[in-house]
Amino acid sequence: MKILIADDDPQILRALRITLRARGYEILVATDGVSALNQAIEHKPDLYLVDLGMPHLDGVELIQGLRGWTTAPVLVLSGRTGSADKVEALDAGADDYVTKPFGVDELLARIRALTRRAAGGTDAEPLVRIGDVTVDLTATTVTRDGNPPEAVRLTPTEWRILEVLVRNAGRLVTRQTLLSDIWGSEHITDTGYLRLYLSQLRKKLEPDPAAPRYLLTEPGMGYRFDPAGGGKAPTGGGDGPAG
Known part of the structure; x- marks a missing residue:
């Protein structure tokens, strides 16, 4: 140890x-x-x-x-x-x-x-790549590649959603879990919040927001961060009614 x-x-x-x-x-x-x-x-x-x-x-x-x-x-x-x-x-x-x-x-x-x-706990990598974007979990910053790198500004709520997904890389995070953790248990049916914020995160982070590779919707269940960027989004970009 x-x-x-x-x-x-x-x-x-x-x-x-x-x-x-x-x-x-x-x-x-x-x-x-x-x-x-x-x-x-x-x-x-x-x-x-x-x-x-x-x-x-x-x-x-x-x-x-x-x-x-x-x-x-x-x-x-x-x-x-x-x-x-x-x-x-x-x-x-x-x-x-x-x-x-x-x-x-x-x-x-x-x-x-x-x-x-x-026992049984796991760590996320402190630096995570999403296409040409770097997410620094230690410094709580997001930057896009460039000379110099460009800061990507997230709202506090967008950051909290992204952090939960990244810390659970490869695993399904249910809509209820996200809503409860971020807005409180009284909002676990307000799925419109998540569709809005996931759409905004994809616009800021995904190489092609209409065909997300990293921030994926699991229809009827929740969302998943695919660190390899090889995930297949549902038809329509993954933020349809099931999202």
Whole structure:
């Protein structure tokens, strides 16, 4: 199991590296948020131990960047004891919070618990291609190839729909799931919302919006993101009444 420790305190890094390696874990270390994010993208750790007070990117910003593309557990290790700090970290996507100083036995137990809960989880690639468009799940940006690259502007709702589909690449996402996740359970019958937003996303992202290859409709069921771009859309471009 691979663990990335992000902390700017060299003594903490050294102690955790020795302790966790002795338990059989493979350890990566970073002393600032930018380095941690780069290592995360390159090595795809199974679990993250994150301090909040780091340079360049602080712990909360790092967690937000990670949550754009990975579901791997994040355990915050911080000397900040205030409830506001804990709430901010958990809202950003952390799974658990341990206050420094902490006991080794407690830390190991928290790691085991998070590992059990995360069993079976999968990560999306942080950079996804849709034709000549790049979707960056970490930076939450969309750009079209060019010199220089051109920013593709999505509304917050368009981004949320795209993110759900990309994170479930190759799998059917039902209309009810999308409507419930984005607008709330009271809107699970409002399929017109999805037809409108999928149509707009295709206009912005698909090489040929009338014959989508990536953002596909599964008639009567929902939508699917095909990362290979080889999907066949239903007749009429995939946004007919069944969409």
